[in-house]
Amino acid sequence: MSVFVARRLLVLGFLTCLFVLPPVVARALDQSAARAHVQATIADIVELITVERTPAENAAGLISVIERRGAPLAIARFAAGRAWRGMTEDQQTRFADALIGFVARSYARQFRTVEATQEEVASAIELGDAVDAGKKGVLVQTLIRPPQVPPISMNFLVSDRPGKIAVVDILIEGVSLAITQREVVGAMLEAKGGDVEALIADLNRGA
Numbered sequence: 001m002s003v004f005v006a007r008r009l010l011v012l013g014f015l016t017c018l019f020v021l022p023p024v025v026a027r028a029l030d031q032s033a034a035r036a037h038v039q040a041t042i043a044d045i046v047e048l049i050t051v052e053r054t055p056a057e058n059a060a061g062l063i064s065v066i067e068r069r070g071a072p073l074a075i076a077r078f079a080a081g082r083a084w085r086g087m088t089e090d091q092q093t094r095f096a097d098a099l100i101g102f103v104a105r106s107y108a109r110q111f112r113t114v115e116a117t118q119e120e121v122a123s124a125i126e127l128g129d130a131v132d133a134g135k136k137g138v139l140v141q142t143l144i145r146p147p148q149v150p151p152i153s154m155n156f157l158v159s160d161r162p163g164k165i166a167v168v169d170i171l172i173e174g175v176s177l178a179i180t181q182r183e184v185v186g187a188m189l190e191a192k193g194g195d196v197e198a199l200i201a202d203l204n205r206g207a
Helices: 003-019 031-050 055-069 072-086 089-110 118-122 177-191 196-205
Strands: 125-132 138-144 152-159 166-172
Touching: 031 055, 031 118, 031 125, 031 138, 031 152, 031 166, 055 072, 055 089, 072 089, 072 177, 089 196, 166 177, 177 196
Parallel strands: none
Antiparallel strands: 125 138, 138 152, 152 166
C-alpha cells in the first residue's frame, strides 16, 4: 500500500473519537461480544474509506455508524460537561444532533477514496485481545500497522451501560479521546460565552 493509504489509516484513528463516551460502570459484558463489536466498527469505517462517495454521502455514512456502534446522546452529554444540566430537553436533543453532524461533516470533507481493497486496508489493522477492565468494561487491544511508519496503539473500551454494546472510550498511544473531545467542546462553548444556542448554531454552520 502507498503512503496515501497510510494517511487514510491514520484518519481511521481520529474517526474513532466519534464514538467516545464518558467512563462508565459496565454491567457484565462478554469479552467476545466486546471484541466482535470493535471488529464490526472497524469494518464499517474501512468500508467508508475504500468506497468512493460524495462528501454528503460520507457524512451520512459516518452518522449511521455512530448511531449503530455508539450512543449519540451519551456522546453529547459527556462532551457538554456541566453545561448539559443547564440545557432544556429540546436543547439537549438539538445539541446532540448538531454535534454529531458537525463531526461527521468535518471528517467527510477529509475523505479520499483509498486506492486499495477493503481486505488490504483491514490487513493493516491487528485486532488483539479483549481484556477485562473491571468496572470500566472490556478493553479491546488494537494495533494499526501502516507501511513505513511505526505501529499505532489504539485500544477500545467497550461497555453495555448505555443500554447496548458501545465503545465508551478509545486510547490512542495511551491518550483518552473521551477527555480530549470534552476539552474541545468546552473551549468552543467558552468562546461563545456559555451560550448554548450560539454553540448549536455554530455547529450547524460548521464544516
